[in-house]
Amino acid sequence: MTIHLPQGPYMPRATPLDLAPGAPAPTSRTVFSAAHVVADPYADISPDDPAAVDWDSTLAFRRHLWAHGLGVAEAMDTAQRGMGLDWAGAAELIRRSAAEAKAVGGRIACGVGTDQLPADGTPALAEVIAAYEEQLALAEEHGARPILMASRALVRAARGPEDYLTTYAHLLRQASEPVILHWLGPMFDPALEGYWGSADLDEATDTFLKVIAEHPDKVDGIKISLLDAAREIDVRRRLPGGVRCYTGDDFHYPELIAGDERGFSHALLGIFDPLGPLAAHAVRVLDTGDVDGFRALLDPTVELSRHLFRPPTRFYKTGVVFLAWLSGHQDHFTMVGGLQSARSLPHLAKAYELADGLGLFPDPELAEHRMRSLLTVHGGAR
Template sequence: MTLHLPGPGGATRPYEPRTEPLSLTTGAPLTSRVVFSAAHVVADPYADVSPDSPAAVDWDATLAFRRHLWSHGLGVAEAMDTAQRGMGLDWAGAAELIRRSAAEAKAVGGRIACGVGTDQLAPGDRTTAEVRTAYEEQLAVVEESGAQAILMASRALCAAAKTPDDYLDVYGHLLRQAREPVILHWLGPMFDPALEGYWGSSDLDAATDTFLDVIAAHPDKVDGIKVSLLDAQREIDLRRRLPDGVRCYTGDDFNYPELIAGDDRGFSHALLGIFDPLGPLAAEAVRRLDTGDTEAFRALLDPTVELSRHLFQTPTRYYKTGVVFLAWLAGHQSHFTMVGGLQSARSLPHLARAYELADGLGLFPDPALAESRMKHLLSVHGVAQ
């Protein structure tokens, strides 16, 4: 049937949903790139909670989604910002998520890396020593779970640090005690405004130098870096300056096809929030790279950029709403409810466009189910069909 979707100006437009999904199946492990999907959490829709309550998570649905990603050969980046760290999921919930997902990964042979931050600290003035201790607590939880650690950018450190040397001191201390090589995460302020000036400067060139100094002092303890600055050329320039053996994991949800494809001087691996809804398609594309067919890789992945740029449009940090919305339409969860009530963070026209773009790509395993759910959502909002 024809759906009438709302547009930005208030008028509706007709849209004919597709009837067949893109044909994608599980396949061999990926070999040419290390690819992580930063996975979302599924809220418990029956929990009697408020936006200020601790997160109520549907653990069965949350872990089932991770098994879905692993089945396609992707790694899972757990307890990252896609999982609403600092936006509804507190440290207690994140710690439980890490333990449960790490155990599930071990049971199915899936790759997993987990976010280490400082979000157990209450707001307020903190010393760098207190920040370091908070990092250590979370690092211990991740290491005890058997997962790889991702040292996330810390709002508390950004507020407490006075000079670039404070970053060198805190990160140096953590890297010296880490059991295994970690991934360092540079998250830009477009994802979290509280991280403006990370690495000791709002001048990105100066911040980059400090970031590289941290890595150069401990190259044996850095598996790779995740860069989420939405600046393709800056990422390329940065990855060319990395010590041998240190990977660059793109976190650029605007320019990922070209960065993963790379050039004659290197390429980026991937750790992306957009690979939550794109998981099976992304895995299929990387398998084309595994055979050396860059053209086929780009042919599959380039058309997805419009959807990604739509989901990650300003204010970028609310991309999570679109990610969960698409998971609901795709049948990975039975409801469109989010931790902290964040399902209200995007407008109906924004969601309608996300549906249209995802449907056009063939992302929904059951297009009829997605159409039915979209129709119900429109009805709830008073859009006549």
């Protein structure tokens, strides 16, 4: 039956992709999905209160990703870190997810930042380092690989590239195991403009690479989220041997993961939250050496990803959680911080159409029913 969306009538797909859980993890690439959190819709909280998380549903979604062979990148920006989820909530998320990973044998890496510091003012560099150390210790205590996230506080504290070099050198010396470095661009978080001590990306890249070159034994890999494929390839080719490049480019991930004659990127992506089963299957095809088959599976997903991550890019989480609701991974479309209101009805309707066309919904009838209910609430059902 046709559903009338804001963009026009649409005939929903009748059958989903057949992607059952239980397949092994990909072997040729290390693949993480940055996972979202599920809010508690019945929590009686105000906008200024800490986030209320539905822990059972949040952990169930992580088990879903592990069951399809993906790693989980926990407490990252996809989990609304700094956009509804504070450090106390993130710390509890890390504890619970790390315990769940251990129980099921899942791969997990966790975001380490400085968001326990005040959101305004200019902290001392020593305060930034101490905040990082606190979070690093928590991740290591619970057996998760740390991801050193870009810090808003460090942007305010640093006087130039040398302060970034000093901060990261100290943290890497402190780390007991190799970490993943994360360069998150201002399109994902405007407060990170000028990270690495310069708004000039060439200069910032040189500083970033200097950190890695001086401590290659303490860097498992780097995640680059700049939506700039050419820059990622350039950085990838300049990395020391043994240091992985994890693409965070939600616009160009198929070509970057496929790679070229001089190398390839692994993956740590927010779009692999809604694409999880399909993405894992595609990389397993790539494991066989079938690059064309991999691209045939993953290239058609780029239109959906570009839609979800369109400017203002930082609100991509709304589309991610919306698709999780349509897919039956949670019973409601409510987000911590009320972020479900951050995208328009036409935007969400287009996301539904694109995802349904790809066969992403395990139960297309449920997805259609929920889409119709959303249209009804907005007064747009026909």
